[in-house]
Amino acid sequence: MPFSSFTLVLAxxxxxVTGLWAGRFFIFILHQYKQVDRVFFxxxxxxxxxxxxxxxxxxxxxxxxxxxxxxxxxGLLLLKHLWIKRTA
Amino acid sequence: MVLNPAxxxxxxxxxxEPLLLFLVGACLSISQFVMIxxxxxxxxxxxxxxxxxxxxxxxxxxxxxxxxxxFSYKFFHNSFLAIVFLHLTFPFSYxxxxxxxxxxxxxxxxxxxLMFVYAxxxxxxxxxxxxxxxxxxxxxxxxAIQKMKVLYSMELIGFAAGFAIVxxxxxxxxxxxxxxxxxxxxxxxHLALQKKTxxxxxxxxxxxxxxxxxxxxxxxTALLYEHKHHFHEAETLLTINSAYQKVEVIKDxxxxxxxxxxxxxxxxxxxxxxxxxxxxxxxxxxxxxxxTLIIGNGTLSSVPKVYPHSKFVQxxxxxxxxxxxxxxxxxxxDELKGLDRxxxxxxxxxxxxxxxxxxxxxxxxxxxxxxxxQEAILHTKEFYQLAKxxxxxxxxxxxxxxxxxxxxxxxxxxVVAALSEVFDExxxxxxxxxxxxxxxxxxxxxxxxxxxxxATHEYEKGLKIIVPNDIPSYLSExxxxxxxxxxxxxxxxxxxxxxxxxxxxxxxCRKVRDWTEGYFNND
Numbered sequence: 001m002p003f004s005s006f007t008l009v010l011a012x013x014x015x016x017v018t019g020l021w022a023g024r025f026f027i028f029i030l031h032q033y034k035q036v037d038r039v040f041f042x043x044x045x046x047x048x049x050x051x052x053x054x055x056x057x058x059x060x061x062x063x064x065x066x067x068x069x070x071x072x073x074x075g076l077l078l079l080k081h082l083w084i085k086r087t088a
Numbered sequence: 089m090v091l092n093p094a095x096x097x098x099x100x101x102x103x104x105e106p107l108l109l110f111l112v113g114a115c116l117s118i119s120q121f122v123m124i125x126x127x128x129x130x131x132x133x134x135x136x137x138x139x140x141x142x143x144x145x146x147x148x149x150x151x152x153x154x155x156x157x158x159f160s161y162k163f164f165h166n167s168f169l170a171i172v173f174l175h176l177t178f179p180f181s182y183x184x185x186x187x188x189x190x191x192x193x194x195x196x197x198x199x200x201x202l203m204f205v206y207a208x209x210x211x212x213x214x215x216x217x218x219x220x221x222x223x224x225x226x227x228x229x230x231x232a233i234q235k236m237k238v239l240y241s242m243e244l245i246g247f248a249a250g251f252a253i254v255x256x257x258x259x260x261x262x263x264x265x266x267x268x269x270x271x272x273x274x275x276x277x278h279l280a281l282q283k284k285t286x287x288x289x290x291x292x293x294x295x296x297x298x299x300x301x302x303x304x305x306x307x308x309t310a311l312l313y314e315h316k317h318h319f320h321e322a323e324t325l326l327t328i329n330s331a332y333q334k335v336e337v338i339k340d341x342x343x344x345x346x347x348x349x350x351x352x353x354x355x356x357x358x359x360x361x362x363x364x365x366x367x368x369x370x371x372x373x374x375x376x377x378x379x380t381l382i383i384g385n386g387t388l389s390s391v392p393k394v395y396p397h398s399k400f401v402q403x404x405x406x407x408x409x410x411x412x413x414x415x416x417x418x419x420x421x422d423e424l425k426g427l428d429r430x431x432x433x434x435x436x437x438x439x440x441x442x443x444x445x446x447x448x449x450x451x452x453x454x455x456x457x458x459x460x461x462q463e464a465i466l467h468t469k470e471f472y473q474l475a476k477x478x479x480x481x482x483x484x485x486x487x488x489x490x491x492x493x494x495x496x497x498x499x500x501x502x503v504v505a506a507l508s509e510v511f512d513e514x515x516x517x518x519x520x521x522x523x524x525x526x527x528x529x530x531x532x533x534x535x536x537x538x539x540x541x542x543a544t545h546e547y548e549k550g551l552k553i554i555v556p557n558d559i560p561s562y563l564s565e566x567x568x569x570x571x572x573x574x575x576x577x578x579x580x581x582x583x584x585x586x587x588x589x590x591x592x593x594x595x596x597c598r599k600v601r602d603w604t605e606g607y608f609n610n611d
Contacts, residue, residue: 026240030233037219041153044215048146054580055139058461062572 025077032084105221106242108279108457111272113246114253116214118269121254122262126179127203129334130186130312132588133350134579135460141203148207157223164216167359169286171213172273176290176297179262181526182206183308185470190315192248196589208439217280218243244289253556254491257374258331258418259409263301265329270294278577294447313338313348325417330409337417341413345417347387349410354456355387358435360418362522363488364390370543371486371528374396374535377449384465385454398450404440413599436472447480457490458499458569459584464577467503472510472529482534485511489525492518493554500525501566502576504559509568514559515540518552 026039033039057065127141159167174181182202190197221239226232257265265529274294277393278287306324312323321341328335336348355363368390372380380398382390386405394401404512405411411434415421424430433440437455453475460462465471467487475485487507493516507514511529517540518525535543537555544551554562569576579597586592 002512005126027233027237030236031229035157035219036222036232036236037156040215040219041150044150044153048143048150051146052143053138055135055461057137059574059576059578062570062574073473080494 028081104279106238108276109217109221109248110249111244111276111279112214112217113243113248114250115246115269115272116211116243116249116251117247118272119178119214119267121257122179122265122269123206123376125334126183127206129336129348129351130183131199131203131318131334132352132584133460134352134584135300136575136585138350138460139234140200140585141207144203144207144586145211147204148209148211149215151208152212153219155212156219165218165281167282168213168216168609169277170385171209173257173293174209175292176270176293178210178266180304180308183312187308187311187315192310196325196591199589203466208283221254228263235336237289255331257329259328259412261302261328262305263298266301266474267294267298278383280284283467310338316495326413327328328409328412332345333409335407335409335413337413344570347410347418349456351419352456352459355409357418360387360389362519363454364393366519366522366526366544367454367486367488369393370540371450371452371484371535374539374543375450375482375484377446377483378480379446380450380452381448382452382454382465383440384456385452387414388432389414389419390452390454391419392423392607394450394452395427395430399429401427402446402448402478403430403432404435405609406434406436408434415566427498438471441478444478447483448478449480449483451475451479451483451485453487456501458574458576459581461574461577463573465571467506468571468574469506469509470571472507476510476531482532484528484530487527487529489516489527491524493525493527495564496563497565497567499576499580501563502569503527505563505568506565506570507600508559508563513556515556516554516559518554519548520550521548555608 026043030036030039053069054066057069096559124138124141124145127144130137131137131141186199188194189202199508216420217238218239222236226235246254253265253268270290271294273377274287274291277290278284281287294390309324309327311323313319313324319338319340323339324336325339325345326335326337333350334348336351338346338348340346344357368382368385372394375397377398378400380394380401382401382403384392385391385403386407388403388405391401411432415424428482437453453466455466456463472485479485481596483575485507487503489503491498491500493500493504495501504514504516507527508528512529512531513533515533515537516525516527533556537553540553541551567573575597579595582597583595586596
């Protein structure tokens with residue numbers, strides 16, 4: 001399955017849907033910051049830290065890291081989201 | 089002027105901003121590609137280096153975002169102009185600075201400083217546009233959000249467009265992509281500053297520079313090889329960016345050809361003879377396979393060696409850029425003419441094995457050492473399991489081990505350990521002439537140590553042959569390479585990187601392990 005063309009299309013769709021959510025999150029989170037530069041600064045820091053962490057995690061831990069790291073981060077984001085909504 | 093708070097909002101102005109952000113996105117995409125490829129080549133392309141250079145580029149962006157609203161329009165105007173004109177010297181200026189660092193034998197840290205300085209120059213200026221455009225002239229938060237929606241979308245679309253331009257430049261030199269990049273920058277200058285004089289000056293300089301990109305590219309590349317790789321004299325025969333790596337063919341003063349991938353020596357013409365003899369010709373002569381599969385071997389040099397002994401030969405190479413270099417400089421097309429029992433497919437080895445219906449008597453793994461994740465995956469027990477599923481009952485997989493097999497946990501031992509987990513029989517030969525070992529694995533090897541000796545004794549007298557029964561004694565410390573255990577990529581990469589630039593002669597991972605063991609033992 002991982003090597004079939006059908007899976008590639010599915011993966012592309014999945015990435016697209018994930019991207020939609022991330023784009024929406026930008027607009028949502030902008031309400032919490034006074035200036036737009038802060039949002040992009042923190043988001044970009046997360047990006048390069050993510051690149052380094054993925055490399056370390058995948059080479060040292062392997063597939064469990066690839067599975068659990070995004071799940072954990074998504075869970076943390078959800079908690080943060082709920083917390084922001086409650087305090088807003 | 090755009091980005092100037094004093095400018096009145098007009099219809100042209102509102103159209104100009106999205107276009108500006110679109111072009112900024114495109115330039116960001118192209119500059120990321122050019123810079124990361126070039127710096128990886130300068131520092132030599134282990135995965136550790138690729139990650140470091142990529143992180144440096146994005147840290148430059150972070151700094152750009154951080155300072156974007158902290159300076160005046162005048163400062164932005166002047167620094168933008170200085171940086172954008174400096175872009176006309178990329179990537180040659182930092183290549184020359186790297187040459188100077190090597191020539192003057194300066195401290196290795198200087199390369200890292202150079203990389204971070206250039207990452208800052210390269211990327212930070214592009215990060216300034218979006219926050220400034222969103223922030224300025226937005227009377228309240230709601231209008232800022234509306235503006236960000238449009239402008240950020242345009243920047244992302246521009247980034248995708250830039251990536252499309254980058255993909256058009258694959259297997260071409262930088263002389264293809266740089267003029268396009270400069271043209272986009274010229275439009276950015278015009279839209280951002282609205283000063284015809286600066287735009288005209290930039291265009292003029294860009295046109296003049298465009299005429300000599302190829303010559304400057306080749307000469308600066310040759311200088312890098314002379315001073316950093318210690319060639320006495322170097323001539324650049326080919327320098328292109330493939331979809332996966334920078335592919336360079338260098339000729340030395342004796343006329344010997346060298347193939348470099350991302351700055352790492354892949355092979356030279358003399359080594360190629362020994363490599364092909366042991367990994368391809370010898371097992372093919374011993375097995376006389378019905379079907380042979382060659383994975384890698386972009387130079388295609390092993391094809392004529394295997395062809396006389398095999399009824400059908402299938403080559404699978406991922407990188408069309410390496411194939412181009414191979415056919416131009418290592419295996420002339422004439423040598424491959426008339427080989428009607430040979431077929432070439434440009435594909436990923438894993439994908440090919442997973443999707444082919446054919447079974448093979450011999451699989452030759454002619455791929456680089458496991459210094460990046462993708463290369464290391466092709467040395468794992470999971471990959472060997474996949475290869476085994478496409479091997480006939482007495483089928484053999486031949487692997488080059490990137491060094492001599494010893495009683496330790498280094499690359500050759502770890503690859504052999506992975507082979508041993510999957511196959512019942514593994515034989516290793518250690519060639520001083522080829523400066524490395526080769527592994528042959530099978531459910532049931534169709535040749536013995538004596539057969540191997542017989543087949544090779546005329547080529548190399550002192551060849552060391554380790555028969556299957558003796559292999560386990562070499563693997564007492566070796567941890568098999570596996571998808572969930574690719575620490576070799578990190579540790580070997582760090583080891584090589586720190587040794588090369590910081591004169592640290594001890595494996596950093598081993599240092600950490602020793603320290604941890606000492607700490608817990610003391611407790």
